[in-house]
Amino acid sequence: MIFAHRVAGLALVMAALTPAIAFADGKSLFLDNCSACHQPTGKGVPGAFPALAGSAFVQGDPKIVMTTVLNGRAGMPSFKDDLSDADLSAILTYVRSSWGNKAAAVKPADVAAARAAAKAVAKGRGLQAH
Amino acid sequence: MSLVLSGMEALGYGIASATERPPELTGGAKNTKIVILGAGLAGMTAAYELSKAGYQVQVLEARAFAGGRCQTARKGFKHTDLIGHEQTCDFDDGLYINVGPWRIPYHHRSTLHYTKAFGVPLESFVNDNDAAYVYFEKGAGPLAGKPVRKGEIAADIRGYTAELVAKAASAGALDAPLTGLDREKFIAYLVNEGRLSKDLAYKGTEGRGFSVNPGAGVNPGPGKELPPYAFKDVLDSGAWKVLSSVTGYEQQRTMLQPAGGMDQIAKAFEKRVGPMIRYGAVVQKIKQSPSGVTVAFKDADGKPGEVTADYCLCTIPLSVLKQIDLDASAPFKAAMSGVAYAPVNKIGLQMKTRFWEEKHHIYGGHIYTDLAGINSISLPSTGWQGEKGVLLGYYAFGGEAAKISAKTPAERAAFAVAAGQKVFPEYADNFEKAFSFSWHLAEYNLGGWAEWGETGRKDSYPILCEPDGRLYLAGEHLSYLGGWQAGAIESAWQQIGKIHARVSKA
Numbered sequence: 001m002i003f004a005h006r007v008a009g010l011a012l013v014m015a016a017l018t019p020a021i022a023f024a025d026g027k028s029l030f031l032d033n034c035s036a037c038h039q040p041t042g043k044g045v046p047g048a049f050p051a052l053a054g055s056a057f058v059q060g061d062p063k064i065v066m067t068t069v070l071n072g073r074a075g076m077p078s079f080k081d082d083l084s085d086a087d088l089s090a091i092l093t094y095v096r097s098s099w100g101n102k103a104a105a106v107k108p109a110d111v112a113a114a115r116a117a118a119k120a121v122a123k124g125r126g127l128q129a130h
Numbered sequence: 131m132s133l134v135l136s137g138m139e140a141l142g143y144g145i146a147s148a149t150e151r152p153p154e155l156t157g158g159a160k161n162t163k164i165v166i167l168g169a170g171l172a173g174m175t176a177a178y179e180l181s182k183a184g185y186q187v188q189v190l191e192a193r194a195f196a197g198g199r200c201q202t203a204r205k206g207f208k209h210t211d212l213i214g215h216e217q218t219c220d221f222d223d224g225l226y227i228n229v230g231p232w233r234i235p236y237h238h239r240s241t242l243h244y245t246k247a248f249g250v251p252l253e254s255f256v257n258d259n260d261a262a263y264v265y266f267e268k269g270a271g272p273l274a275g276k277p278v279r280k281g282e283i284a285a286d287i288r289g290y291t292a293e294l295v296a297k298a299a300s301a302g303a304l305d306a307p308l309t310g311l312d313r314e315k316f317i318a319y320l321v322n323e324g325r326l327s328k329d330l331a332y333k334g335t336e337g338r339g340f341s342v343n344p345g346a347g348v349n350p351g352p353g354k355e356l357p358p359y360a361f362k363d364v365l366d367s368g369a370w371k372v373l374s375s376v377t378g379y380e381q382q383r384t385m386l387q388p389a390g391g392m393d394q395i396a397k398a399f400e401k402r403v404g405p406m407i408r409y410g411a412v413v414q415k416i417k418q419s420p421s422g423v424t425v426a427f428k429d430a431d432g433k434p435g436e437v438t439a440d441y442c443l444c445t446i447p448l449s450v451l452k453q454i455d456l457d458a459s460a461p462f463k464a465a466m467s468g469v470a471y472a473p474v475n476k477i478g479l480q481m482k483t484r485f486w487e488e489k490h491h492i493y494g495g496h497i498y499t500d501l502a503g504i505n506s507i508s509l510p511s512t513g514w515q516g517e518k519g520v521l522l523g524y525y526a527f528g529g530e531a532a533k534i535s536a537k538t539p540a541e542r543a544a545f546a547v548a549a550g551q552k553v554f555p556e557y558a559d560n561f562e563k564a565f566s567f568s569w570h571l572a573e574y575n576l577g578g579w580a581e582w583g584e585t586g587r588k589d590s591y592p593i594l595c596e597p598d599g600r601l602y603l604a605g606e607h608l609s610y611l612g613g614w615q616a617g618a619i620e621s622a623w624q625q626i627g628k629i630h631a632r633v634s635k636a
Contacts, residue, residue: 033529036213036473036536037570045212047453048576071583072470075449075576078583082529119584127372127498127506128381129472129527130231130579130613 026094029087033079034095042099053099062106063114065092070111070120080120085111149620150239153627155183162633165190165425165437167416168445169407170198172605172618174399175244176443176626177406183630188437189403190411190427192574196404197396198445199230199575200615203478203565204391211571217539219478219565224513225520227478228392229567231615232522233257233385238616240623241395245388248398255385256511258377259495260284265553266500269368273359277497277553282338282359283369285325289332290361292324300330334358372498380614387511395615411435412574415455416442418599441629445605445622447471448594449576462598468590469607471577473531475503477546477566479523485556487515497553503534504549523550523564527578535568542566579606579613595624602629 031040038044042053052058058065069088072078083091085108092111096103115121152175162185166173169191181187203209204226207219221227233255234241245252260281267275296317298304308316320326325335334357344353364370377383388394400407410430417424423442427435444451449471456463486492486509494511508522523546526534534542543564550557569578582591594603604618604625611617 031536032533034532036532036568039213048212048573071585072581074452074467075447075469075471077473077528077532077570077577078470078581079529125505125528126378128378128496128525129474130233130380 026090026092027098029083029091030094033083033087034091042095042101052095053101055101058095059101059103062092062096062104062110063117065096066106066111066114067118067120070115071118078120080115081122081125084122085109085115149623151243152179152623153630155179155626155630157634159184159186159630160633160636161186162441163188163422163439164441164443164629165423165439166443166445167413167425168192168198168605169196169400169403169409170445170605170618171200171396171399171615172445172622173198173443174396174403175619175622176445176604177403178399179623180626180629181403181406186439187403187406188439189407190413190425190437191407191409192412194409194430196400196407196409197230197393198618199569199578200392200396201228201230202226202391202393203229203567207565209565209567209572211535211568212573213536213571215539215571217565220563221478221480221520221565222518225480225518226391227476227520227522227565228387229476229478229565230569231392233387234615235380235382236384236386237382238611238614240616240619241614242386244398244619245386245395248395248402250394250398251389252386253389254511255387256494256509257381257385257496258383259492259509261490261492262495262509263490263492263497263553264369264372264499265497266368266371267552268500269366271363271366273363273367273369275552278359278367278369279339280369280372280498282356283364283367284373285335285338286332286358286361286364287370287373289324289326289335289358290364292320293326293330293332296320296324296326296330332358368500389512413446413454416444416457416601418457418601423600440633441600441602443602443604443622443625443629445603445618447575447577447605448580448607450574458598458601461593465590465593468582468586470581470583470586471570472527472579472581472613473529473535473568473570474578475524475526475531475534475542475566475568477523477542477564478520479543479546479550479561480518480520480563481557481560482518482562483556483560484513484516484519485554485560486521489556490554499549499553501549501552503530503545505530507550507553518562523547531568532570535571539564539566582612597628 037049038052044051070080088111089106089108092106164185164187166176166189169189177187177189203219210216262280263277264280265277299317324332326332339356340353341356342350342354411427413427415426422438422440424438429435448466448469452466494509497507503526504524505526510519547558547561569575595608602625604621606612606617608621609617
């Protein structure tokens with residue numbers, strides 16, 4: 001289901017506007033990985049999950065934003081084991097340019113650098129936790 | 131505490147959690163009032179011990195019931211997540227799923243202290259089962275994407291490895307690294323470990339199973355042993371990832387569970403501290419003065435209320451507490467941001483027959499899989515040979531859990547059933563009902579458990595373990611037993627010990 005959605009979204013954009021592939025992939029990756037909490041609208045859930053739409057934090061220093069997603073912070077989970085540099089850059093580029101947000105794109109190399117700086121190397125997840 | 135250490139501890143071989151009993155709060159409570167925020171295991175532990183010692187205790191609990199994450203879903207249990215998905219559990223009478231904690235390692239003596247003291251009956255939790263399948267799709271070769279019993283994988287890869295090493299040692303190829311060791315004893319160990327033949331070959335072993343089981347007379351008589359898989363196939367499958375010499379500290383093979391659901395522990399506490407709990411009280415503001423703490427809350431009808439006490443013990447998860455108006459020092463508040471919380475999903479699937487027992491001879495334990503969003507399927511360690519059963523259809527963490535939680539409950543169930551069908555041909559036909567839970571989407575929790583990174587553990591955690599004015603924090607998040615009930619209990623023990631020492635000195 002998720003896969004079908006992603007493929008459909010990608011195909012649509014490829015037909016329409018080739019340079020926007022990264023943008024569209026960012027949207028489907030966002031819906032897949034982030035929307036349960038931050039919502040497809042980017043508005044979050046008041047009192048629980050912060051809004052990304054109109055957020056000064058999200059549109060601010062990309063290094064801090066990248067580190068927050070990689071390592072987690074203030075209750076936000078860590079995604080270092082789940083998202084590749086390419087995926088995370090596509091998601092952040094989408095988030096920083098959607099719902100009225102107007103901040104610069106994030107490149108995979110930026111994420112790679114942030115990952116190295118934040119010691120957020122992806123590790124395999126254990127089979128069991130608690 | 132007793133001056134005489136028990137058995138293995140006396141010999142210095144202790145493996146149990148550091149604290150096995152509550153602190154002794156002797157010398158009186160001097161009419162001291164304590165407000166406790168949260169009636170989970172940390173809050174109720176503190177309420178129970180402090181009130182026993184003479185403290186005046188009031189507990190504020192946001193939910194209409196006690197237990198915190200110690201919840202069990204059975205018929206009638208309701209849950210609405212933050213996306214607005216409403217579910218009412220409709221399992222048949224007697225069936226349940228522990229959506230929160232579900233197993234107790236034998237060495238969590240703090241948890242076991244209370245199950246014993248409160249008379250909560252325990253039963254075995256099968257945490258390791260050689261008969262359970264491993265289902266790995268991402269490997270290569272003929273065993274990839276095929277359910278294979280864990281015992282077969284273990285026998286074969288250990289057998290072949292032992293054969294290699296034994297033959298090398300026997301030929302003298304390991305004499306240099308074996309200097310000072312008894313080579314023959316080493317080979318004897320390998321023969322034993324790998325169940326090798328006298329010529330140091332691994333040819334399979336009866337313990338991994340039979341195609342025709344041994345029985346009576348001459349037919350089936352001795353039965354027919356299953357042949358081993360090829361070394362290459364086992365290695366390529368990746369299924370060996372489920373094997374280790376011993377389990378992790380937290381994943382002991384011997385575990386326990388309360389009969390009838392984990393919430394029997396919460397209910398046993400509630401029976402003793404229930405009158406101190408104000409339910410439906412959602413904390414709005416925590417204000418400190420030099421002489422006390424005032425907590426403002428909204429009650430179940432939305433009306434404001436206030437409690438003032440000498441000290442506050444706050445067990446609210448940091449993911450939730452950071453959004454509450456809190457009167458604490460700047461470093462303390464900054465430290466509260468130093469932690470991530472884990473997205474965690476569970477789903478209970480009611481099956482109309484116990485096909486895993488009847489057809490596959492698997493009694494409890496886990497089906498490990500590399501299917502994204504599933505992680506493991508766990509078979510119930512209760513209700514053996516009953517008509518029906520509820521199994522755990524997925525237990526997933528992190529990003530994979532966040533993904534699946536965006537689905538509706540019906541979609542989550544369909545996802546879980548489709549995955550299980552890959553392992554058990556009877557799965558979809560037997561599926562009746564589901565109840566799913568995502569801890570990051572649970573109001574008043576916002577995550578399954580605290581996940582401290584290296585920096586947070588070093589810089590933030592120690593600050594939060596100490597009081598800020600008259601505010602003390604407790605919970606699994608302030609322990610190295612994170613996500614375990616023992617962490618909540620032992621953190622509460624530590625903090626009430628500190629409060630009592632302060633009161634005694636004042």
